[in-house]
């Protein structure tokens with residue numbers, strides 16, 4: 001989709017390991033243009049989450065690190081930057097498995113996402129109200145502990161919490177995981193609207209290629225920590241090879257029109 | 258009957274002091290999943306600093322403020338020199354580090370401030386009064402009031418403020434907290450400082466009763482059974498645990514002591530705690546272990 005402006009995020013030959021030996025990424029290169037929705041596809045263990053965590057510098061918790069390559073954001077390297085700094089630069093991640101603060105209420109979860117901007121009390125409330133506009137069903141549950149919500153609602157809380165940081169780029173790790181198709185569609189529609197109306201750029205990790213390529217502009221396919229295919233979403237969807245490879249027998253799964 | 262009530266009340270009041278020490282542990286455990294063995298050393302350090310300043314003629318309020326300043330500096334140093342280099346290590350490693358830290362703090366405190374036993378007089382009479390037949394002193398009542406106030410302030414701090422929400426977020430899910438830009442080092446410094454102030458209050462109350470000396474750091478051994486009973490991650494648990502330990506300890510001294518010809522209060526709490534470990538490993542109020550990914 002060439003009408004988009006310059007690339008904001010660039011990964012250049014990123015290699016990363018867990019512990020001393022497990023090589024999870026073996027030279028991942030990709031670019032995310034400003035204003036686009038980019039899909040990061042791949043089977044279990046392909047390296048999608050590792051790629052996203054490398055960008056956010058969140059690998060340390062699982063004893064992982066980037067050993068080679070570079071990650072740059074708007075032309076500057078962000079490799080090794082403190083995770084909070086990365087967020088402050090406008091990159092927020094919604095982790096795989098949602099990771100809401102289970103003991104905190106929905107409202108507290110959302111508020112926590114805004115803290116780093118140091119907004120005033122009233123501004124924080126206004127920002128939270130905007131999130132409720134996007135996700136109306138969260139509004140009735142604002143005083144419920146997030147741990148008690150359904151999976152879909154938790155995903156909305158996690159996305160809403162990240163939106164509170166007013167990100168330029170949102171990294172979403174398997175937002176459809178374990179959710180009913182209806183909810184998945186609802187969430188992806190909102191992602192699309194956020195992209196169109198608010199100009200939020202998305203890098204979406206998904207196993208469900210069919211689904212995500214319907215919304216994405218561009219896709220990268222990972223296998224064993226390497227990018228094996230990439231291209232416009234339309235092209236990938238129509239590529240027999242790709243679908244056959246991806247779905248085993250000829251890409252039988254229906255693609256919503 | 259009144260005799261029994263008096264024993265229990267005295268025990269409960271002692272238990273409040275245990276609870277104060279235990280609360281300091283809970284705060285740090287919640288924020289970083291570490292059992293901070295150095296909390297006892299913090300109690301000693303804070304009381305020793307306070308009493309030394311006071312002996313040099315400074316008024317109470319000034320001693321308090323300077324000591325709080327010392328504790329904040331100590332927290333910043335601990336975060337930078339101990340916690341930061343060990344980030345992402347196992348809780349066992351961190352526990353060992355706090356064990357070492359407690360020796361360092363105790364050593365430094367005694368090196369700089371001396372090993373003498375200091376008298377600390379907060380100026381509140383500790384003479385039992387008869388109140389409807391109950392034996393309580395002004396100091397007992399003061400301790401109770403301070404404990405209640407402290408818990409109320411902590412509840413407000415952690416319930417309503419941004420720092421409080423951030424702290425609970427970190428306690429709940431460290432990785433998610435990082436993913437939205439909460440700075441762990443910042444939270445740790447704050448929590449250690451708050452735990453330091455709690456240690457100071459505990460140190461002053463304990464020191465007033467038994468003098469400020471090395472043995473003050475051994476209150477950590479009293480806090481242990483309190484935490485096992487109440488649960489490591491709950492402030493209400495620390496209080497209830499403290500009260501249970503204080504009361505049963507006193508009762509045991511009176512009713513079991515004569516049978517074994519000696520004081521049982523030193524170890525009875527551990528028997529109780531062991532029983533709890535078998536029946537209710539998370540303690541009365543403990544949350545299930547905090548999930549960390």
Ligand SMILES: Nc1ncnc2c1ncn2[C@@H]1O[C@H](COP(=O)(O)OP(=O)(O)OP(=O)(O)O)[C@@H](O)[C@H]1O
Pocket residue numbers: 018019022023024042043044045046047048049050051062063096207
């Ligand atoms: N904490 C860890 N310690 C060691 N190895 C890990 C760790 N996390 C991931 N790996 C390994 O790194 C590789 C990439 O994993 P990653 O989680 O990035 O895959 P993924 O594409 O996100 O898979 P999924 O679709 O299952 O989420 C895998 O081989 C995995 O076994």
Ligand SMILES: [Mg+2]
Pocket residue numbers: 048049050096173174
């Ligand atoms: Mg993954």
